[in-house]
Amino acid sequence: MTQATSTSKAAEPTELRWDPDLIPPFPAIALKALNLMSGTDTSLLELCNLIRSDPAFSIAVLKFANSPLVAFSKNVTSVMQASMLLGFRRLRSMLITIGLKAYLQGSFTPLMKLCWRHSLACAIIAERSAKWSSLDTDFAYTAGILHDIGQVALATMMPRAYAHVMERGADQPHDLLVVEQELCGIDHCQAGRALVIAWNLPDAFIEITACHHDSEAHTPGTPSLVPPSCALADSLGFAVVRCRTSHSYAGLLAEFPEPARNRFPADTKELAAEIANEIKVIESA
Ligand SMILES: [Fe+2]
Ligand SMILES: [Fe+2]
Numbered sequence: 001m002t003q004a005t006s007t008s009k010a011a012e013p014t015e016l017r018w019d020p021d022l023i024p025p026f027p028a029i030a031l032k033a034l035n036l037m038s039g040t041d042t043s044l045l046e047l048c049n050l051i052r053s054d055p056a057f058s059i060a061v062l063k064f065a066n067s068p069l070v071a072f073s074k075n076v077t078s079v080m081q082a083s084m085l086l087g088f089r090r091l092r093s094m095l096i097t098i099g100l101k102a103y104l105q106g107s108f109t110p111l112m113k114l115c116w117r118h119s120l121a122c123a124i125i126a127e128r129s130a131k132w133s134s135l136d137t138d139f140a141y142t143a144g145i146l147h148d149i150g151q152v153a154l155a156t157m158m159p160r161a162y163a164h165v166m167e168r169g170a171d172q173p174h175d176l177l178v179v180e181q182e183l184c185g186i187d188h189c190q191a192g193r194a195l196v197i198a199w200n201l202p203d204a205f206i207e208i209t210a211c212h213h214d215s216e217a218h219t220p221g222t223p224s225l226v227p228p229s230c231a232l233a234d235s236l237g238f239a240v241v242r243c244r245t246s247h248s249y250a251g252l253l254a255e256f257p258e259p260a261r262n263r264f265p266a267d268t269k270e271l272a273a274e275i276a277n278e279i280k281v282i283e284s285a
Contacts, residue, residue: 016157018186020198023153024106029057030099033092034142034201040088047091048083060098060285061091067285069278089138096142097123097282107156111163114240115152118230119145120279121238126229129260135222140229143208147226150192150209151240158184171244173231174213189213228255236272 016022025031029050036043051057058079065082066075076082083091100119104112123144130140155162161184168183170176177187192209207223218224232252234243249268253261265271 015160018154018157018184018191020153020191020194023157023195023198024103026149026195026199027057027099027102029054030095030102031199031201033095033099034146034205036088036092044083044088044091047088047095048080051079051083051095056102057095057098060101061094064094064098064285067281069281069285093138093141093145096145100145104152109155109159111155111159111166111240112152115148115155117279118233118238118240119148119152120282121233121236121275122147122226122229124275124278125232126225128263129225129229129256130222132260132263133225133257134259135225135257139204139222140225143205143223143226144229146192146205147208147212147230148188148192148240149195150188150190153191153195154180154184154186154188166241169242169244173234173243176241176243177213225256228252231255233275236268236275238272238275 032050033047036047051061061079061082062076064070065072065086070076070086072085076085086094097120100116104116108116123141126144127137127141129135130137154165164183165176165179168179170179177189180187189210189212193206196205196209204223207219208226211218212226212230215227218227231247233239235246235249235252253264256264265274
């Protein structure tokens, strides 16, 4: 008999156990976009045809393409026109954002909203620092959007256990993994890694999801922007689980490549307001 029959300790009888097969799949178009790594005309056309086959994605792409985020001088009236104007890489980043939004909207609880805002804040910071460091801005943005997908998965499957994780909090971001292990039986980095494999995403996302709280395990280049972007997003007020130990703004910026460090606003409030504003624009797109 595998099913627990005792009720005395079954405080959360309907809570699911971690199983990547039970996690709702990420929207198919966004998964396909993540797997199309090349930016050839054929892959742009392939993306375009996929979008056109899905009315909800078509509307979302047109809304994004006509929003202040993109600011084209002319009105974008078709998916094909949006695709040509945006280009493959930018269109792909946009689809991942739309995909995450659609993914979370099934249960847009306050916890999911925190996950959404943290992912966006991290993506915006990673994208900016990539631009200032002459790294791959689109990959940085996508990596930022997806780095904590394991946390989204845990919060989806085990909302009550995850509420306890949030109550408990952590001293340092890395301690959060220990608390998750204790209360959920798996941490969000392991969960993220399992999802990247289950969804057949490119290997580059394994490191992004599995190692972003491991200060020793950064590949130089664009992936190395994710850990400091995640930490900075937390400190600016976009954390999912608050850490009791806070780091100075200067200390957090020192983790970015040199060219990016001096480009951030001197005032954290100014940076937080800029990011909050960008999130608002994305949310309303
Ligand atoms: Fe994380
Ligand atoms: Fe994060």
